[in-house]
Amino acid sequence: MSKQMTPIEKVVLSLIPVSDERRINRKDIIKATGLSTRRVKEIVKQLVNNYGIVIIGLRSGRTGYFIPVTEQARQEGVLQLKAQAIEELKRVNKVQKGNLDEWKKYIGDVEND
Numbered sequence: 041m042s043k044q045m046t047p048i049e050k051v052v053l054s055l056i057p058v059s060d061e062r063r064i065n066r067k068d069i070i071k072a073t074g075l076s077t078r079r080v081k082e083i084v085k086q087l088v089n090n091y092g093i094v095i096i097g098l099r100s101g102r103t104g105y106f107i108p109v110t111e112q113a114r115q116e117g118v119l120q121l122k123a124q125a126i127e128e129l130k131r132v133n134k135v136q137k138g139n140l141d142e143w144k145k146y147i148g149d150v151e152n153d
Contacts, residue, residue, distance in 0.1 A: 043091060048073070052083045056095060056105045060113035063104025099124070 045053070055069055069080050084105060087093045096117030097105045108114040 045091065048075070049083055049087060049091075052080065053087055053093065056084075056107055058107040058109060060106070060109050063098065063102060063106050065104045069105070096121075 051073055052069060052075075055064055055072055057064060066077060066080050069075070070077060073080070075083070084095055084097065088095050094107060094114060095105055096108055096114065098117060098120055100120065106113075108117060
């Protein structure tokens, strides 16, 4: 049994091209739906994670969202997604292990309320 998709999820999904060539930018989805940037990102995440829809979101080169038709297009999208995840994990590691007073080397002691 498939999950019941909300009307706005259906609208966002219908705007995303099923194509290796065409893309839709987040701004165009926002303009078409009136949703906020945060809400569009959340819905795309839900479409992937809750419904299993393969949606690629490219941030460099030919940017935008699309549903890939070929394995090659999927893998190109996965490559960018993996690179992004690696950068985020580097940041997590730095935050987790970093010196809480490191900032003082750069701006000194300041009141920070």
